[in-house]
Amino acid sequence: MTEIRNYTMNFGPQHPAAHGVLRVVMEMDGEVIERVDPHIGLLHRATEKLAETKPFSQSIGYMDRLDYMSMMCNEHAYVRAIEKLLDIEAPERAQYIRVMFDEITRILNHLLWLGTHGLDVGAMTVFLYTFREREDLMDCYEAVSGTRMHATYYRPGGVYRDLPDSMPKYEPSKWHNDKETARRNESRQGSLLDFIEAFTDRFPACVDDYETLLTDNRIWKQRLVDIGIVTAERAKQRGFTGPMLRGSGVAWDLRKKQPYAVYDRMDFDIPIGTTGDSYDRYLVRVEEMRQSNRIIRQCIDWLRKNNGSVMLENYKVVPPDRETMKRDMESLIHHFKLFTEGYCVPEGETYSAVEAPKGEFGIYMISDGANKPYRVKIRAPGFTHLSALDEMTRGHMLADMVAIIGTMDVVFGEIDR
């Protein structure tokens, strides 16, 4: 009789289903996974060490590059850590703008997750739809910060600038004639808030479209139902947060339980799953997009009615505007000091966490009273989720591995840091 033995297989590091650079060494018994050993760190850039060598404000841009699918949420955690140590609080309008953009970011992230998860599992169409909506949201990013992804929009003491009064418009080209261009510019006639409002009007119907394609789709259900089950007890032991924990039926959301910014004034619900399988996590994330849409609408209402400053006027931390800088000697000195040396943050330590789209994203910051952080530790949700890959895939088929990586919503920017 021929001897049957397990064999070891290498997955990645360059594989479209690995969502980045993940190498997994798998021990297979036929097509069944016996054990997996994920090798991470191929995207390690030592962000935490770099942050130790730079003044506080200069690392905000690095935060965008951690979880590069939920940029502003990462900034939010970092900026809040600095604000807590400095004992300052951003103005109310800035808080509302932050909440609005956090939720825009959540939709951005979930849309990308939904599209790529669909691709992994074999559904091409959803990807094309979700990226259409992502384009609009990235235009919002661009309108406030100048860049589509890596915004550096949140600053200690507020946000970089107020929402713009107009949106950039498309121009006719040889691919888009005048009539078509006019149609594309329809929602861009007013301010950014009008544009976002128009988006929130049509977005629920878009989510319905995705659900029509997936929720009751037989193939989708065959690939996801009862795949990668995590019980509530085990999810807690494994340090899960965010949709991974809620999918297992634990109603835990930092926006409700430990509200930051102005989330305590928002009206929204937390969806939770029942069985803790991949399909539940899919349903949870889809519902979260609808809830985010609700929060954005509430922010728009408030922002329309209330004006005010979006940045503190504490020139020991916040740079003065260029106009005053050119008139006023003291502002010039402040500006010079802030951009050569930065500001010193009082000695102390803090942990600030936000509910990022993937889970709890936290910054543990130690300051020894200097102009640079002494230690920044980034608590990335994907790191703990991926560490459970071994136990979630055991006994599943090789093809389910891809579905499980997809359902974890991992991004290597934050896992490898």
Place this chain on the structure above:
Amino acid sequence: MANSEQLAERVKACCGDSITSLTIAHGEVTIEVDPADVVAVLTELRDDTQTRFEELIDLCGVDYTTYGIESSAEDELQSMGPPHLAVVYHLLSLTHNHRLRVRVLLDPEHPLLASIVDVWPCADWFEREAFDLYGMIFQGHPDLRRLLTDYGFIGHPFRKDFPISGHVEMRYDDERKRVVYEPVSIPPRVLVPKVIRTEGYGD
């Protein structure tokens, strides 16, 4: 959310004998314990009904060697001796909705402490990361390999005496038809010196 004084009382009631210091700052409670007591204290904090920390949110290493020392004085640090390492745990209780920070200062000569993989399984990768970046040893960890750095990496890059540009650089050598490692050719430089300004400076 339980307030921090209440939490401090509960933590003291739960494992008061092992706590060497307890501080409350920015509404966050920090306790320090000895390396020998780590597993006992953390297990107690997890199981006590008054504290009930079900989740280990974060575990990280810290190198306190240059704490409070400005750049200008850093040149003298060539003789700084072994690093003063610490391990910091962040715990979260879903039941009581509170957080706790536990710090363990390690012996600079022997940076050893017990692994807590048996208390929370998610400590597995966190400990591997802390070992990789700082070099403290977690005794009892089932698989203490490097996690984030390259295969065959030498040194512990997050220690304060490790230069930001590293020790070796890598390139493809066309003659030898393979990747070669060479000493770093860029001199280390500091773009913004570290300065410490105490309250009321310049008055």
